[in-house]
Amino acid sequence: MTFSASYVLPAAFSLAAFFSASPALAVTQMTVQEAARPSAYSHLFGTPADAKMATRTIELRGQNVVRVSSGETVAFSSGTRIGAWNFTPRADNTTVALSELLPAMPGGAQVYVLIERSPIYSGN
Template sequence: MTSQKPSIASFMLGVAALLATSVAWSADKLESTNPAGWSQQAQIQVAAQHDHGARAGLSSLSAIKPGPEASLFGSEAPAGSTSRVVDVAPGLKYVNVDSGETVTFKSGASEITFAFAQLDRNKAVALNVLFPELPGGQGVWVYIEQSELYIGG
């Protein structure tokens, strides 16, 4: 009898993993039915939110738009929802942010508030990739910490 308990537990874990995989696979298939692909789909959704959000307080002093790859790292957020402000000034080389953090990047009269996504591992992206129109973003890197949601424990 004692030898069956581990095999029953292993069987149940296997079934749970199969069910989780099936759900994830189905969700992936639903997203991929769009010929544009998931990346372009996300960009379209962000652009639509930006158009609606500009009237609801998402626009800033000077209208800075996220770049096309920015949707892979998060999305534009309302200006009042920021946890901190980063001044993009000469000499700035990098900025550390946490997954899920909302940061306002400011350069002169231009600013943009961005909510970083919950990421499963550490990531780095050039600031001018996120915001090509932001003055002074050339050569500045944004290091995004792994989300605590994926650390476990």
């Protein structure tokens, strides 16, 4: 069975029209809009938690860096507001802005959370 150019050429144009259609543009715009939202990547660092489940509470008093253990649940307080975060166990040390995790937390705009490496991944 052989294909003639009369079948191949129109099929190529049909595929080109399919791939250049506007739905691909809509998907790209939606991804950019989601990335522009505050806390778009917060799920990579854990999940919000109930303050009652926190192992400790850190009061925000103008410090720039707060250290937490990987896998720890920590409550952050600022004035009358309190918010908690359950940090995911991580294989490496990393930092994240507190405003990325808890955007409504007052006093958390300039605070970075240093998440220490989990002992699970230490190899010992």
